[in-house]
Amino acid sequence: MNRVADLQKENALLRAQLAERDAQISVLNEQLKKLFKQRFGASSEKSSPDQLGLFNEAEDVLAEDVAEAEPEATPVKGHTRTRKPRVSIPDHFPREEIIHDIPESEKVCPHDGSTLKNIGSDDHEQLDIVPATIKVIRHKRLKYACPCCEGHIVTAAKPKQPIEKSIASPGLLAFIAVQ
Known part of the structure; x- marks a missing residue:
């Protein structure tokens, strides 16, 4: 019985602490x-929209007439971004193929082992x-795959370029530098 009384006292004490914390919260x-309203709320220098409209009945009637005359919504054509196409070499130039194999x-x-x-x-x-004369050199890097497991693919190494990802060959760059 003493144990029950102790637990009830402890329960009452915890409830009192909880009520005190709730009040503090x-x-x-x-x-x-209050601080958010002071910081982010309307400034005291600004007037309320209700106060501005006290003596503007004539302007309200004029505004309604103008609003009736104008359409409510104007449709606007959507915009989608276009990607710049990669530079392609015209087909009329002669082509020479160089095959790079592993x-x-x-x-x-x-x-x-297959x-x-x-x-x-x-x-x-x-x-x-x-x-x-101008010609196009096509570099073909052959690719190989295992016919059995189809999990192993090998591609021939790419030759070194003076400017990576450029369509200019060393001969064209030399011509441009000299000219």
Whole structure:
């Protein structure tokens, strides 16, 4: 019985502490609201919109007439961004293909040892100039894949370029520098 009385006293004490904290939280919330209103609310220098409209009946009637005369909404055409197309070389220039292949030793799958088969190529075109003639050099990097597991794909190494991701070959750059 003594244990029950102790627990009831402790419960009453905890309830009193909880009520005190709730009161303190409500006071702090009110202070916070007041500070937010001072900081972000309407300034005392600004007048209320209700006060401005006390003697403007004639202007209200005029504003209603103007509002009736104007359409309510104006449709606006949507805008979508367009991507700049990559520079393409015209088809009328003669083309020369250079094939870059991987060594025979790399044409074997490391997983099961079967021979890789050609599945295509990654093509990259450059504009080259030979004095008085222009031609396109197409670099073909052959790609190989394992026919059994189809998980191993190998592509030939790309040759070094004077300017990466450029369509200008070393000959064209030299021509431009000299001219």
